[in-house]
Amino acid sequence: xxxxxxxxxxxxxxxxxxxPFIAHADLIAGEEIITLGEDLTDSQKQQILKEFDVDENDxxxxxxxxxxxxxxxxxxxxAAQIGSRAISSAKITIGNKGDGIVVETNNINFITEQMYVNxxxxxxxxxxxxxxxxxFSVSGTGALTGIIKAYEVKSGKEIDEDQKLTANEEMVLTSxxxxxxxxxxxxxxxxxxxxxxISKEKPETEADIxxxxxxxxxxxxxxxxEDRLNQLVELFKKIKDLxxxxxxxxDTLKNAKQKWDDFAASDEGKxxxxxxxxxxxxxxxxxxxxxxxx
Numbered sequence: 001x002x003x004x005x006x007x008x009x010x011x012x013x014x015x016x017x018x019x020p021f022i023a024h025a026d027l028i029a030g031e032e033i034i035t036l037g038e039d040l041t042d043s044q045k046q047q048i049l050k051e052f053d054v055d056e057n058d059x060x061x062x063x064x065x066x067x068x069x070x071x072x073x074x075x076x077x078x079a080a081q082i083g084s085r086a087i088s089s090a091k092i093t094i095g096n097k098g099d100g101i102v103v104e105t106n107n108i109n110f111i112t113e114q115m116y117v118n119x120x121x122x123x124x125x126x127x128x129x130x131x132x133x134x135x136f137s138v139s140g141t142g143a144l145t146g147i148i149k150a151y152e153v154k155s156g157k158e159i160d161e162d163q164k165l166t167a168n169e170e171m172v173l174t175s176x177x178x179x180x181x182x183x184x185x186x187x188x189x190x191x192x193x194x195x196x197x198i199s200k201e202k203p204e205t206e207a208d209i210x211x212x213x214x215x216x217x218x219x220x221x222x223x224x225x226e227d228r229l230n231q232l233v234e235l236f237k238k239i240k241d242l243x244x245x246x247x248x249x250x251d252t253l254k255n256a257k258q259k260w261d262d263f264a265a266s267d268e269g270k271x272x273x274x275x276x277x278x279x280x281x282x283x284x285x286x287x288x289x290x291x292x293x294x
Contacts, residue, residue: 031094033154035146037134038063039085044135051106051133052091062153064146072145072164076172081110081139088143092150093129101125105132110139114188115174116147122195122239123148123167124159144171166238173235180228186220193219194232198240209236 034054036045049056066086073082088108101120103113116132125148132143144167152158170191177187193216203209210233217224224232 029095031154033060033062033092033094033150034089035062035064035092035143035150036089037086037142037146038065039087040089040135044087047135048089048133052131054091060150060154062146062150064142064149066142068145068149069142072168073141073172075165076169077141082141083139086142086146087136087138088132088134088140088146090133090143090147090150091131092147092154094154095127095129097127099127099129101128101130103130103132105140107134107137108132108140108143109137110141110175111143111171112178112184112188114184115171116140116144118174118188118191119144119167119171120147122170122242123163125151144168160242162238163242166235166242169235170239173231176228176231177222180225182222186222190216190220190222194236195239198236203240206233206237209233209240212236 032054034049034052034056036048040048064086066082066084069082069086070079101117103116103120105111105113105116116130120128120130123144128147128151130147132140132147134140145164148159148164148167174187174191177190178184182190194213197212197216198209201208201212203212210229213224213229213232213236216222
């Protein structure tokens, strides 16, 4: 719980320093679009719009249906996990080239921020600040579908169906790795590193892809079962065959990380980080003093 609190605090602090984002060259920095789950009640819808600090009369809204969730996720996870209602919603803020993707979540219990980032990069979305939320704790499976749909509406450019399906499959397999006991950071790093190696080495055969996956897994200390390895080989075969601009994908993932690195290295960033460290140090010393008195 403490680790999640620290990570959430860091993500929030980093996001406060980031300028508006852009998802496509034809889009205008600062534009916003909302995606809402179609099964929200009126009061829940108003609650989410208030959280996003937007007026429904002044912003574009795209609705995502439960049927669409099942269409893009039904082959990869049980129907019960997807559920029967589309609830999770998102606010996408468009901005400037080179900013990467930053995701913040609230009440999402299945998909993590970095899993969204990786999947959206695979789907071809380059730079965006995205807030994902729900009125109560939900899996968040509908949010990715909604974000891609909203991006298509805003840009007027349709994303390839195979690319959408592959992005969803990647998101699910990342979650599966975490369920297998792989650390969340290692799981997302694994997908990033495999993509990077595929883009650089341009493997020609299935055996080449399998070797890349095994090499990255070994590098990160990840043990893969034969079944999981086979699933990953099939996924990365699809990713390799997609019409993806790998330089843009790598830039998208690296730029988001670079923004945090730049912040952490700045005087302001160091001051805030030191303050956070000091806060937790004080908490630990207080707890220690209580036990020592006992």
